[in-house]
Amino acid sequence: MPTVLTESKPEAQHIDEHQADDKNGHRPDIRGDQELLADAFQGENREHEMGMWEAFKEYPMACLWAFTMSFTIVMESFDMFLNGNFVALPAFAEKYGVYVEGSGYTIPTRWQSALFQSGQCGAFVGVFLAGPITNRLGYRWTTILALILMNATIFISFFADSLTVLVIGQAFEGVPWGLFIANSPAYASEIVPLALRGACTATLQMSWSIGGIIVAAVTYAYNQRSDQWAWRVPLALQWLFPTPLLILILLAPESPWWLVRHGRSKEALRSIERLGRKSKQNSHEALAMIERTVEIETQMGGSPSLLDLFKGTDLRRTIITCLIYAGQNFAGNLIANQATFFFEQAGMSTNFAFQLSLINSCLGFIANAGSWFLTAWFGRRTIYLYGTATNITLLIILGVCASVEQTKATNYAQACLGIIISFVFAGTLGPISYTIISETSSVRLRALSTGVGRAAYYVAEIPMIYLSSQMLNPTGWNLAGKCGYIWGGTATVCFILAWLFLPELKHRSFREIDILFNRRVPARKFKSTVIQVQENE
Template sequence: MSTDMNEKELPAKHPEISRQEIPVEHEDTLNDAINGENAEHDQTMWHAVKSQPWACLWGFVMCFTIVMESFDMFLNGNFVALPPFQVKYGVEVSPGVYVIPTKWQSALFQAGQCGAFVGVFLAGPITNRIGYRWTTILALVLMNATIFISFFADSLTLLVVGQAFEGVPWGLFIANSPAYASEIVPLALRGVCTATLQLCWSIGSIVVAGATLGFQRRSDEWSWRAPLALQWVFPTPILVLMLIAPESPWWLIRRGRKGEALRSIQRLGSKSEEDSLRSLAMMERTVKIEAQIGSSPSILDLFKGVDLRRTIITCLVYASQNFAGNLIANQATFFFEQAGISTDRAFQLNLINSCLQLVANILSWFLSACYGRRTIYLYGTATNIVFLVLLGICASLPQTHQTNLVQACLGIIISFIFAGTLGPISYTIIAETSSVRLRALSTGVGRAAYYFAEIPMIYLSSQMLNPTGWNLAGKCGYVWGGTACVCWIMSYFFLPELKNRSYRESDILFNRKVPARKFKSTVIDVKDDE
């Protein structure tokens, strides 16, 4: 439908909103924008849920696409611990004991991430062109097709190739999910909704833990091929839902499709017509402020002016997820085995670990509602540093059954803290830091920084844990504790507080070059349009 046709369908009682260019300086329109922003600030979390339940639903559906990346990442971590998989593809290190060589173990973990690295760079340009909704639909179709390669693979080489192809749609999912979710929900729900991404990671790990626990006693190829087939459970139902999902009104406004944007706002909540028009005016006001910087967004814009600072923050927060104990959670079963736990007990502990992560994710919703993003990130990182060092100390003592159990428990605690603080709040920070104009590109480049850091870290992690590598087991806590310290120091000086800030206020704070530690205390007038 053309832009002109969409604009003619707007209510006549607000004719100024039907113009191709809304004059923000027009008093009535400006008042609408201010009232719309004030209404968001005044909303409590519970009121926001009641007023926009459909926004919550569609935000969760989009975030649920992350289950597929989570499922496959944790599945690879469990493959290397499955005895039948080890016997078929591994090497014998002692009589009757087989392990997957370090280079192939790393390749299994890295292949999907390499594919996702490509996907996140494709996500921005594709999304800017066709929108969040159709980009996700395209990725879901691609996901269904690429699973065939992994499922029918009969060698480690083909399995690695399959993982690489599956990674491309993962990149599209992870780049678009936080951006879409943050744009469709009210201000009061932005933290909770984007934190749902970490919840979906935990759901994926629980499904994997349950599936591999159920099949790990089989002695044939179905011990790993059946869990691979479970990947087909997710894409088709989500695809059907995305076909009827609304597009982000922010994306529609940036494309000049105001009529469709208004209908999208109305579909996302139970707002009155007047409230919907105020929300539309608020969005247009912010988009016009950002349009003063540049019109058609390009990836180069991420590295110019004030957007460079926002891009650096996004990249550092994303990349730092790999340096504070997260990789212990991704390879939990193998970590438990290397800590001296039996195979059966390791798979049981992995299921417990995954369930506790889900609990931590739910608790993070209440944390994000009560405390600032910066506060949660700093305290979560500091707490994990303590437990990572304790893990290293425990692994340095003479090893007994008791020290093995303590290492396993510390691994679970580290995963729990990450799943309740750093993991979910990182997605919120990433979604809020980027400008509206560059959000699709920014979340993609930020996730690329995550993969850029993760790919070598996966090799390092495998090398530290594998008996054919450095065989450090729990002593890896010293390494991750040190890298987590670096993350804490950088976040203390450079991470701003954006809780309860509208996108207009965030733009102004960055344009004024306010120091990170003063973001929370700086007052922005509702009439400021700089």
């Protein structure tokens, strides 16, 4: 480990000099100060040497705040799974559906699609608002405003007395979802040390599973009811989340990376000290490392704008982010989002379909926890490729099971394969996608990049939701498990694109990632390329 050059000064004087900002709050160019550079080298070396367990012990509060911010995703997850379960609720289908001979009351395909798509359309607006608002207000205040908006918009859905009003309510709820999903991976990746980046960003998928578990449990408990409370009680439960999260996030520190980017180094130092059990000297080294990376990026690009995402090497980073985000919709994930309805179409009874949906959500949670260990043992690229290949195989088998003569055994086989596909996604593709997305973008453009990447997700998801509903609905194509052929084909495209373009970012600091992209290193050579701690470009 390099030695920090501080022997000639008392520690207090050394700290004061490091904190010396100019009158605008900006610190001097760190690359011209050998002592500050030594601190930056030391800070980056410490992160590289730190193991996952050591990092967790030294930065417990960083983990807590990363998980708190990630937990805002529960609200989007809750609504997505809730809409998927509404179409399977007998009372809801009888109230708003049409009678189909042999299938009973069913929500028409166009309304199923509208229920699923309206929230995503609102979220599409939200993710584009997220970047500019976050760049101006910071991650904390943007999320706080979104939580206030969430509380207000739930009223529309809860008091809706028609599918039209419910669809409108979902669209308005979608706007804060977009703010949550754009900010959460960026904030989590910026406040935790290098060793924890994979695990802490992977908790976003765990939050998604928690939302699914709550919905599955509530709808299972209420699916026997024949009145309006079968769906109004689950809608009302959305109010459980925003206010407690708002209070917690008010207490959370702002990202030190965001503060440094806005010339607020002293506040950034206080945030670093709040995030870990570190000495002042070590906090100083972390701050110097952040300032060095921010200074390098500022010299290359200046003030961030949406257009910067599509210029030079940032275009490559934006394409990777968009492909990984959009790819979540093409590897069987939509089966998980409509699990209860899928199980019904696979031949299960309504009550048993709800039971399987609850089991599916709980298994997803276990898979998410397992992903923490996978991120410690394997690289991002490895997890993504093997997870995708596994699901391709399972989806093709699902299609085969649905194509042969249907018996009770084939029905159960389809249901089990649906659960296994969701489990694989929840342990590999789902969580590692958030890690890749949070690491790929430059620090300077991160708030904008995660927003645009999520927008690509919605651009892909909105038509795929319609396609998924069309494939499963008795009033549509009624394919049931044969949809595995289609999802298997789209997952194969995801695998090929990832093999060609997805780089390995594990064990790389944000400075190293910047250098690798700026040097235009091919994706398959990222892992083997050596970047020295002294290099700036």
